[in-house]
Amino acid sequence: MKLVEVGTVAFDSIETPFGKRDKVVGGAATYISLAASFFVKESGLISVIGDDFPKDMLEEMDDKGIDQQGLQIRHGEKSFFWAGKYHFDMNTRDTLITDLNVLADFEPSVPEAYQNCDFLMLGNLAPSVQMSVVEQLPVRPKLVVLDTMNFWMDNTPDQLAEVLTKIDVLTINDEEARQLSGEYSLVKAARKIFTMGPKILIVKKGEHGALLFHEDRVFFAPALPLEDVVDPTGAGDTFAGGFIGYLASTRDLSFDNMKRAVIVGSAMASFACEKFGPERLLDLTKAEIDERVREFISLTEVEIQLVG
Amino acid sequence: MKLVEVGTVAFDSIETPFGKRDKVVGGAATYISLAASFFVKESGLISVIGDDFPKDMLEEMDDKGIDQQGLQIRHGEKSFFWAGKYHFDMNTRDTLITDLNVLADFEPSVPEAYQNCDFLMLGNLAPSVQMSVVEQLPVRPKLVVLDTMNFWMDNTPDQLAEVLTKIDVLTINDEEARQLSGEYSLVKAARKIFTMGPKILIVKKGEHGALLFHEDRVFFAPALPLEDVVDPTGAGDTFAGGFIGYLASTRDLSFDNMKRAVIVGSAMASFACEKFGPERLLDLTKAEIDERVREFISLTEVEIQLVG
Numbered sequence: 001m002k003l004v005e006v007g008t009v010a011f012d013s014i015e016t017p018f019g020k021r022d023k024v025v026g027g028a029a030t031y032i033s034l035a036a037s038f039f040v041k042e043s044g045l046i047s048v049i050g051d052d053f054p055k056d057m058l059e060e061m062d063d064k065g066i067d068q069q070g071l072q073i074r075h076g077e078k079s080f081f082w083a084g085k086y087h088f089d090m091n092t093r094d095t096l097i098t099d100l101n102v103l104a105d106f107e108p109s110v111p112e113a114y115q116n117c118d119f120l121m122l123g124n125l126a127p128s129v130q131m132s133v134v135e136q137l138p139v140r141p142k143l144v145v146l147d148t149m150n151f152w153m154d155n156t157p158d159q160l161a162e163v164l165t166k167i168d169v170l171t172i173n174d175e176e177a178r179q180l181s182g183e184y185s186l187v188k189a190a191r192k193i194f195t196m197g198p199k200i201l202i203v204k205k206g207e208h209g210a211l212l213f214h215e216d217r218v219f220f221a222p223a224l225p226l227e228d229v230v231d232p233t234g235a236g237d238t239f240a241g242g243f244i245g246y247l248a249s250t251r252d253l254s255f256d257n258m259k260r261a262v263i264v265g266s267a268m269a270s271f272a273c274e275k276f277g278p279e280r281l282l283d284l285t286k287a288e289i290d291e292r293v294r295e296f297i298s299l300t301e302v303e304i305q306l307v308g
Numbered sequence: 309m310k311l312v313e314v315g316t317v318a319f320d321s322i323e324t325p326f327g328k329r330d331k332v333v334g335g336a337a338t339y340i341s342l343a344a345s346f347f348v349k350e351s352g353l354i355s356v357i358g359d360d361f362p363k364d365m366l367e368e369m370d371d372k373g374i375d376q377q378g379l380q381i382r383h384g385e386k387s388f389f390w391a392g393k394y395h396f397d398m399n400t401r402d403t404l405i406t407d408l409n410v411l412a413d414f415e416p417s418v419p420e421a422y423q424n425c426d427f428l429m430l431g432n433l434a435p436s437v438q439m440s441v442v443e444q445l446p447v448r449p450k451l452v453v454l455d456t457m458n459f460w461m462d463n464t465p466d467q468l469a470e471v472l473t474k475i476d477v478l479t480i481n482d483e484e485a486r487q488l489s490g491e492y493s494l495v496k497a498a499r500k501i502f503t504m505g506p507k508i509l510i511v512k513k514g515e516h517g518a519l520l521f522h523e524d525r526v527f528f529a530p531a532l533p534l535e536d537v538v539d540p541t542g543a544g545d546t547f548a549g550g551f552i553g554y555l556a557s558t559r560d561l562s563f564d565n566m567k568r569a570v571i572v573g574s575a576m577a578s579f580a581c582e583k584f585g586p587e588r589l590l591d592l593t594k595a596e597i598d599e600r601v602r603e604f605i606s607l608t609e610v611e612i613q614l615v616g
Contacts, residue, residue, distance in 0.1 A: 187533045208516035220607045222528035225495045225519060259610045293612060299528045300608035302567045304601060
């Protein structure tokens with residue numbers, strides 16, 4: 001298996017200024033694996049669900065090459081459930097309910113077929129779970145990407161610090177980069193975070209785009225100004241899935257290719273915002289993705305002849 | 309006179325996490341005219357000061373080709389004074405003092421030598437003052453750019469609406485674009501604002517860059533992640549000065565050239581943040597500007613071969 005993704009597969013109840021949806025399918029690994037499936041024929045999913053999770057969604061994921069040997073199904077138990085409400089500005093949200101359910105005592109087990117993976121995406125989860133997956137791999141993958149959030153910085157900083165030493169790419173938002181590093185300047189934050197383990201930092205800024213830092217280089221990926229952001233849930237995970245899926249499909253880890261992967265991830269994330277839950281990722285075509293990537297590129301295209 | 313700029317010439321007291329400066333030279337037209345002076349040999353300044361304003365600064369501006377026939381000097385009166393304190397995030401600030409002084413009853417008078425100007429920059433000021441300048445011009449300039457802020461949207465919405473019908477380009481920040489249009493989506497906000505007069509909208513987003521909207525086209529200019537933002541005061545005005553200065557020097561009002569002007573304006577604004585007040589604009593060289601513009605361009609440069 002070239003690519004393995006770890007994260008939640010869950011239910012979300014979401015309220016945005018555009019409406020409300022109860023118990024739609026969600027979870028970081030759902031968005032990651034769906035986004036990546038447009039770039040890799042097959043990937044391996046490590047997660048846990050209860051037997052309340054819809055069979056047809058699992059079949060749809062299977063059809064998209066998302067292997068489920070690493071997905072534990074606990075009978076008589078409930079899947080992880082999150083309910084949240086977005087503010088008018090869509091950049092902030094309140095968590096209303098977090099029911100860990102099956103996630104409370106999740107111990108991931110890496111199937112044999114996943115153990116030689118070249119690309120590992122550690123979606124947002126308890127750092128100890130992310131670490132457990134890393135430790136089960138006999139050979140270090142070519143690229144390990146980790147997504148996390150302020151919750152783990154606040155509550156399990158030591159475990160987070162430990163898993164950070166095992167990864168290549170960290171994706172967090174700007175507030176989190178500042179919190180993790182204690183530096184306001186993102187340039188300084190990146191430099192500090194590089195001393196913690198990651199060689200590459202991606203700062204996700206939602207409607208303001210994303211920044212890619214590597215050594216002294218920086219790349220600024222725009223966000224597409226959208227008519228309507230219907231539901232930003234999963235946009236960050238979709239970004240990560242597009243990013244690692246593109247890298248896994250091209251097998252090129254140069255900075256130039258990372259830049260392309262950030263654009264592809266941003267394009268995928270823009271689709272995720274157009275409908276509630278992962279709906280838009282289910283009916284998306286490769287042609288639409290190419291067209292969107294083109295839009296992203298033309299968004300910043302400019303030529304200047306300098307006189308000086 | 310090819311380019312005329314209107315706005316405050318004033319004193320600022322500024323406190324940021326990097327320090328404090330009392331009564332440094334400031335004002336929208338100061339930043340605008342200094343930034344534009346790197347691109348046009350001569351421009352005309354319309355403003356008002358008291359006799360407390362430093363003579364050496366006026367001489368320095370004169371050396372840079374900033375004509376002062378339109379600058380009223382009121383003897384025995386004080387220049388406009390603003391004091392503010394930036395929060396740790398540098399994106400928000402509190403106004404501590406606003407002493408209008410000479411600005412309270414400012415009636416701009418457009419010197420004859422300015423009346424045939426092709427480019428007019430209306431810096432942030434009471435809309436009635438901006439309007440008075442427009443009305444004194446016998447021929448409409450080729451391009452009128454207006455900068456304003458939420459204060460005028462709150463307090464003089466009718467005068468603002470009137471002057472908006474007379475301009476080509478509006479520059480405001482994202483919050484203000486949302487307030488003015490009543491639309492959260494910036495795409496929709498731009499469309500609404502186009503019905504109010506402006507044909508072009510530039511949304512300044514500080515550390516998140518800038519968006520240029522024209523008809524159905526949009527361009528996203530990045531902001532350079534800086535090691536330290538020492539003082540963002542005047543960054544928006546410096547942007548506007550670089551933008552209109554570049555346009556006036558190239559005399560090309562195509563969308564492609566507007567994109568270039570936004571990059572140039574962004575580069576100029578990044579310099580303004582490096583030191584307190586307009587200090588950095590005084591010792592800046594053309595070579596530094598070219599180098600910075602190059603950095604801005606490489607910040608978003610990416611090439612993707614689409615397979616699909």
